[in-house]
Amino acid sequence: MPEATEAASAEPSVSDTLVVAPAWIGDAVLSQPMLALLGERFPGSGIDVLAAPWVAPVFERMAQVRQVIVSPFGHGELRLASRRQLAATLPPYARAIVLPNSLKSALVPWFAGIPVRTGWRGEMRFGLLNDLRELDEMVYPLLTERFAALAMPAHVSLGRVVPRPRLDVDPEARAATLARLGLSTDAPVLALAPGAEYGPAKRWPTRHFAGVARAYEARGFQTWLFGSANDAGVAAEVAESTAGRAINLAGRTSLAQAIDLLSLADRVVTNDSGLMHIAAALGRPLAAVFGSSSPGFTPPLSASARIISRDLPCSPCFQRTCPLGHGDCLEKLEPARVISALDRIRRPPAEREAA
Secondary structure, three states: OOOEEOOOOOOOOOOOEEEEOOOOHHHHHHOHHHHHHHHHHOOOOOEEEEEOOOOHHHHOOOOOOOEEEEOOOOOOOOOHHHHHHHHHHOOOOOEEEEOOOOOHHHHHHHHOOOOEEEEEOOOOOEOOEOEEEOOOOOOOOOHHHHHHHOOOOOOOOOOOOOOOOOOOOOHHHHHHHHHHHOOOOOOOEEEEEOOOOOOHHHOOOHHHHHHHHHHHHOOOOEEEEOOOHHHHHHHHHHHHHOOOOOEEOOOOOOHHHHHHHHOOOOEEEEEOOHHHHHHHHOOOOEEEEOOOOOOOOOOOOOOOEEEEOOOOOOOOOOOOOOOOOOOHHHHOOOHHHHHHHHHHOOOOHHHHHHO
16 A cells, blocks of 8 residues: 655656646545556556545555655645745656646646646646646546546547546455444444535435435444544434434544445445545445436446436536525435335446455
8 A cells, every 4th residue: 555655755767657636535536547547558657646635545545556645735725835845855757647627736746847747728727737638528528537538648539448446445454443443344334424525415314314224224234324523413413313323433534444444335325425436436335315416527436336316407506505495306315215226236246256
């Protein structure tokens, strides 16, 4: 596994690549196929990733990444002098691939003088990127395809199906986390992730999550609730609705620990969130509930994932709260639909063996 560091320490060869990572967990997961294609294009070369600390653990679970360089910049921070200082600590790279479309994300590779700096045309980046691509959204409708295309030479189409994202797990770290939290895998695990950072219009009601939990607990499953500290409240509501039988892990694990524990889940239910993409990349049987957002751009990419939505005329609205005040896209999406979808999932043999 790569180790996150404040700055690159190993001396790379001149063929190495620096990837500037997206700032969202789900987008980070969707960048993994690009890293795999980059490794195929430049075999034997190192791939380092410059990533915000909250997404760094995702890249630490990608086999293609040699090293994660932790970026000290928060959302929206420019800090030109600090970016120049960070660039001065970097070893030489042959190329940089800048995945976000912001001006800020292109500054460090430019300050570092990396010879080839690749990215899509975005926010006033003329000069900062010297391999500036024009995106045809019809050719690459999915975000993972747009990332993957940047691993190819300019004007060369992908010409192939983009592989699905894949994350590795650390068995030793997973065993330690199980022991620390007093968790057992004697019973099959239902994993629920009831949070969504964007807002309530993306969150399936907690009573519906609880309904799924009670149905599976009647079959002998145990329930683990996942999320960040911000999700602890909604996770607690689900736990209370199961008479406390569900184990609330929201805010009690790091992201790396959550990745390892999710790999043990026999069934997963999430909103449209970063944990949805993590569960998909782990190949878990997954029901992904969509309300105000659309799976057309960033769907869960797994043969073992099912998308559940009501397809109302008013959705997707992409709002944080329901503009009509009723939230019917999620309120009236009953647990029975999710349970039925989960029950129909049959994982491919290769994924069952890997688990």
